[in-house]
Amino acid sequence: MIEFENLSVRFGEGAGRVAALSDFTLSVGEGEAVGLVGESGGGKSTVLRTLAGLAPVYGGAIRLDGRVLGRRRDRAFARRVQMVFQDPYGSLHPRQTVAGCLALPLRIHRLGDVDARIAAVLNDVGLGLEYRFRYPHQLSGGQRQRVAIARALMLEPGILLLDEPTSALDVSVQAEILNLLARLREERSLSYLFVSHDLAVVAHLCDRLGVMQGGRLIETISAGDLRAGRSRHPYSQGLIAEAAALA
Amino acid sequence: MSAAELLRIEDLRVSFAGDAGRSEAVRGVGFAMGREKLGIVGESGSGKSLTARSVLRLLPPGAVMSARTLTFDGTDLMALSARAMRRVRGQRIGLIPQDPKFALNPVMTIGRQIAEAVRLIGTSRAVAKERTLDLLRDVGIEDARRVARAYPHELSGGMAQRAMIAMMIAPDPALLIADEPTSALDVSVRRQVLDILDGLIEDRGMGLVFISHDLGLVGAFCDRVLVMYSGRIVERCEARALAHARHPYTQGLLAARPRLKVPVAVLPVLERDPAWTDDGEPAP
Numbered sequence: 001m002i003e004f005e006n007l008s009v010r011f012g013e014g015a016g017r018v019a020a021l022s023d024f025t026l027s028v029g030e031g032e033a034v035g036l037v038g039e040s041g042g043g044k045s046t047v048l049r050t051l052a053g054l055a056p057v058y059g060g061a062i063r064l065d066g067r068v069l070g071r072r073r074d075r076a077f078a079r080r081v082q083m084v085f086q087d088p089y090g091s092l093h094p095r096q097t098v099a100g101c102l103a104l105p106l107r108i109h110r111l112g113d114v115d116a117r118i119a120a121v122l123n124d125v126g127l128g129l130e131y132r133f134r135y136p137h138q139l140s141g142g143q144r145q146r147v148a149i150a151r152a153l154m155l156e157p158g159i160l161l162l163d164e165p166t167s168a169l170d171v172s173v174q175a176e177i178l179n180l181l182a183r184l185r186e187e188r189s190l191s192y193l194f195v196s197h198d199l200a201v202v203a204h205l206c207d208r209l210g211v212m213q214g215g216r217l218i219e220t221i222s223a224g225d226l227r228a229g230r231s232r233h234p235y236s237q238g239l240i241a242e243a244a245a246l247a
Numbered sequence: 248m249s250a251a252e253l254l255r256i257e258d259l260r261v262s263f264a265g266d267a268g269r270s271e272a273v274r275g276v277g278f279a280m281g282r283e284k285l286g287i288v289g290e291s292g293s294g295k296s297l298t299a300r301s302v303l304r305l306l307p308p309g310a311v312m313s314a315r316t317l318t319f320d321g322t323d324l325m326a327l328s329a330r331a332m333r334r335v336r337g338q339r340i341g342l343i344p345q346d347p348k349f350a351l352n353p354v355m356t357i358g359r360q361i362a363e364a365v366r367l368i369g370t371s372r373a374v375a376k377e378r379t380l381d382l383l384r385d386v387g388i389e390d391a392r393r394v395a396r397a398y399p400h401e402l403s404g405g406m407a408q409r410a411m412i413a414m415m416i417a418p419d420p421a422l423l424i425a426d427e428p429t430s431a432l433d434v435s436v437r438r439q440v441l442d443i444l445d446g447l448i449e450d451r452g453m454g455l456v457f458i459s460h461d462l463g464l465v466g467a468f469c470d471r472v473l474v475m476y477s478g479r480i481v482e483r484c485e486a487r488a489l490a491h492a493r494h495p496y497t498q499g500l501l502a503a504r505p506r507l508k509v510p511v512a513v514l515p516v517l518e519r520d521p522a523w524t525d526d527g528e529p530a531p
Contacts, residue, residue, distance in 0.1 A: 242437075
């Protein structure tokens, strides 16, 4: 349902021009969880940002449910695709309560049953109703990320774009969020495009991974093949060795 | 652990003023170390950074520290004047921060910053310049002259962290404190920086306090490990024995990590026992 075809993204002009993404081709099927791994500057976040309409496309195309996406993202797109960011400290408005934050997408899309929907989604992400009136600074990092996930679910999208959603969290809290994401995916038949620098985290949540280096997709590999060390590319093999050494 | 004791801490406490009186963030921590690599692990808020920074008496505003013993290389650090303490910081004990981009001076070249550290021990400008280039080569930077002329923003994260290490080892300190030194770095660069750090500590016979939230990293890199929870040390062990940790908190942290070679459907979640708060070694 998502297809990236020969996508290129460039930033800057003239001699300072950087190719953030070159000739990127990948598809994500219905209900599939696909991970993107690699080191900083590899282009993995740029893929998500381009799909969300936050980075300019230079060449190639992105198709969503068979239709080519243009320059602007409309409301229908927001109801289909939502994004969760790395830093829940930065992505929630500090002067907005949890309920205010969750109600906003409903207001924009003129949906009713606000209280009932908020109660249902809070329950879904494992937060009690009493959290409705709290501000972000009254929540722990894990609770904030639960709110960010709840916000992404408000419009009942089919696709979540997850950009390092557990990298700012302690390992015990990371486990809770990864379990939550796995359960939500099963219950709601969600598709994930999941970006992380942590191979073990991506292999845990995803069926298939793309390894990125220097703005290029150098290999796609199933989680099973990755675990078994059946990678063909030396760069991926290096990442796998490093991840295994610290387990 | 080498025979000579480098650092001894007994009953270290750090507290902050809060709404309901003072609250203790470090609650009676004690350990002794020699010229070895000692890891301190724990989650955010466990008190690991405060413990390490207490050695330098560098704490956030409002923090109050006390210790029955805080001895470094035979000197009672608690008894030193602010002036004498400044001579310990940087010269006898170096601090490597998580993100060198915030710690380096953005408007001064790398070479001048390192030379400044070299001149602390009193050498001429010309000698300091040569010594700076040697130090940059010691941390594995081949084109030392180019890097010495560069400003911090012109360097990659790994290169900047190496420059930071070069600056910290310039006065030949006896102890390095590294606070999450590789958390901001990519994995391939992390390996290089750790190898450089390891080589320096070996060659110069320094001690290292290595603070990290990453149990796998500490287990692979350090000699001994202290595990902190809620301001206390709840477990101490040899780093290679970390996988067989006995405290349920350490076991819980190890189990909660997704592991590449050991897939599980649902990750075990840490169930915190209120009793852990009183574990560890309270002051006698």
